[in-house]
Amino acid sequence: MTSEAITFNHILGQGRINQLGGVFINGRPLPQAVRVQIIEMASKGVKPCHISRQLRVSHGAVSKILNRYAETGSISPGQIGGNPRAKISLQSIEKQLMLTYEENPNLCAAELRQILIEQEVCSRSTAPTVASINRFIRGKGLNREKKPERKRLNHSIDSILGISLGNFHSNLCDSLKY
Template structure:
């Protein structure tokens, strides 16, 4: 079963049927005769709901016409598409806002609003809100241009890698055009035999050297304090990696000074692994108490 849509031809164009069975033109006011009839029925004491049913006009349209008549005394419809005078005033405000923002691009929305009021472009009551000014600026795309022109920080990734931004928005390297990531890597430090011997001796003496000890090591080896700290950190990590497997190799190095192994070191005569046979330390006989 198919249902055909019912349409009616009207002098103003194609008509539609509302829920009450009346014909209306979407976006157009009611005819003048119907509006006069609504006012006459309301003046006789007919309720708006009864007027809506009898004339087959929506209840919202009836209420709107009655409220307009009560406020202004007019039954004519309002201006279609808004008041043209208000459009002209809005366009003038937008034009002045564009000129003001181009002259002072660093001003925020609140300062722009205050400047429009001071220039008597609009009053405080008719001035646009801060949110509407922000929407207007975002719609023009001025925020994106402002972000692109923002000064780059010294600790940004581009500054660290030596990349600069051209006026056309293209990335360029300060060294050469062919930039490879491998060139930006830091070269590994190579130590001499004398430096390694000094570092190993200091590591056996103290795995966590303080500032005074690091300064003394730096004088002996000629290395910077940063490289010395890095070497000690890597050496401790390598020591922790091999300590559970070969504890006899590093007898003086322990991961944590507060551990029980540091407070109670294992005697060298004892085996590293406990055998599964009989107990090495049998229970000592308890002395007999006198009866």
């Protein structure tokens, strides 16, 4: 262990050693320098499991940082605690998200996120993640429009042979019974 890690441990009093031998504080973000190293190593093609072992950081933490970077372009940790003013901006984002979704129900969550950024409702770093947009849509009970069923063509193999799939399926099921 380095003296920096020991000092880090003694100052906060909450430091623990993970299974890989790294020091962490439960519920607190990784230091910025470690986050930068994770992104640099990943950009050089190092696999997350190797990054985890080399930096002595849990695989879950590495994955979470890489996913956040892929979605937002930011390596900053998420907010700890809450700010009442942030809720107001969150409500305005949700309102705009609803309006955009109602106008364009066929857009995927990534496209909705991009529109929020382009309309400057939020920045790339403050925009909701694709997963949270999907949760929001499901939570509001908004279902994506189902694609219309394809109509059977008159010249399909079934109509040429003069059989219907329903009868064929039930006959097949009957023949498989003991």
